[in-house]
Amino acid sequence: MSTDNAIKIFTGNASPALAELVAKRLNLQLAKATVIKFSNQETSVTIGESVRDEDVFIVQSGCGEINDSLMELLIMINACKTASARRITAVIPCFFYARQDKKDKSRAPITARLTANMLTVAGADHVITMDLHASQIQGFFNIPVDNLYCEPSTIHYIKSKIPNWENAIIVSPDAGGAKRATSIADHLELDFALIHKERKKANEVSRMVLVGSVEGKIAILVDDMADTCGTLGLAAKTLMENGAEKVYAIVAHGILSGKALKVLNESVIEKMVITNTIPSEDKMTLCPKIDIIDISPTIAEAIRRTHNGESVSYLFHNVVPQ
Numbered sequence: 211m212s213t214d215n216a217i218k219i220f221t222g223n224a225s226p227a228l229a230e231l232v233a234k235r236l237n238l239q240l241a242k243a244t245v246i247k248f249s250n251q252e253t254s255v256t257i258g259e260s261v262r263d264e265d266v267f268i269v270q271s272g273c274g275e276i277n278d279s280l281m282e283l284l285i286m287i288n289a290c291k292t293a294s295a296r297r298i299t300a301v302i303p304c305f306f307y308a309r310q311d312k313k314d315k316s317r318a319p320i321t322a323r324l325t326a327n328m329l330t331v332a333g334a335d336h337v338i339t340m341d342l343h344a345s346q347i348q349g350f351f352n353i354p355v356d357n358l359y360c361e362p363s364t365i366h367y368i369k370s371k372i373p374n375w376e377n378a379i380i381v382s383p384d385a386g387g388a389k390r391a392t393s394i395a396d397h398l399e400l401d402f403a404l405i406h407k408e409r410k411k412a413n414e415v416s417r418m419v420l421v422g423s424v425e426g427k428i429a430i431l432v433d434d435m436a437d438t439c440g441t442l443g444l445a446a447k448t449l450m451e452n453g454a455e456k457v458y459a460i461v462a463h464g465i466l467s468g469k470a471l472k473v474l475n476e477s478v479i480e481k482m483v484i485t486n487t488i489p490s491e492d493k494m495t496l497c498p499k500i501d502i503i504d505i506s507p508t509i510a511e512a513i514r515r516t517h518n519g520e521s522v523s524y525l526f527h528n529v530v531p532q
Contacts, residue, residue: 222282231506272306291333303487326350
């Protein structure tokens with residue numbers, strides 16, 4: 211896949227490995243930028259080459275030290291803006307504060323909207339992201355937002371890596387993910403089941419009820435993100451208790467914070483499949499159950515199509531060859 215040199219791809223400190231894969235896919239070198247912290251913890255950005263009248267893409271995922279990552283991205287966007295870049299696209303594989311997308315209790319902030327406002331004010335002209343926690347976050351922006359999906363890659367993984375997948379059932383670990391799970395089940399012509407969970411407080415599930423039959427089937431849990439993995443661990447246990455043969459979990463964003471790796475290692479989950487929207491190489495050594503889907507071809511193709519003024523909707527339903 212080739213393109214001309216009018217594209218400049220920058221990255222901060224959040225996801226340099228993914229940015230490197232994306233640039234390599236486009237036969238480009240990552241553009242030079244230095245992002246450091248002063249001793250007083252202020253973020254300092256130096257753009258190391260001219261971006262005047264260039265099409266700039268800044269790859270930065272919402273992970274790690276998340277506030278630092280967000281600040282790095284905002285400063286890089288603003289630095290390119292003041293250096294007369296023609297167009298600046300923020301490529302955010304895992305969107306910042308995506309779970310704070312609605313006012314679900316008194317005095318709750320809608321932080322995802324605040325993030326959208328900050329990106330726009332900083333000077334972003336366009337946003338490319340992946341598997342938003344809630345697709346209505348696109349409505350928080352008054353600039354174009356392309357929300358890519360890892361569903362085609364997920365379907366490809368199931369067909370190529372899960373033995374006897376024809377005897378599987380797709381399971382959503384909560385009602386919110388039902389649409390995603392039914393879409394995958396429809397594409398694979400498989401049955402669908404749902405787990406209803408009752409929460410006492412955030413990140414703590416009190417009880418799980420299975421809706422549907424998983425008896426004698428391979429259960430494939432699909433979700434958009436896995437944080438502490440408490441829900442997935444309990445869901446897998448519930449599925450095995452209801453007669454499932456094996457349980458796989460496929461998740462777009464593997465945040466895997468807190469006790470997540472311990473929960474996974476102790477769970478009945480056969481494989482925990484995540485994408486590389488968030489760097490997880492160090493976690494793979496601590497948890498052999500983790501497997502990674504590389505989504506850099508999808509992001510690279512989205513960048514190429516954006517630059518050339520082509521339709522990006524092709525990527526919603528088609529797998530980009532590795």
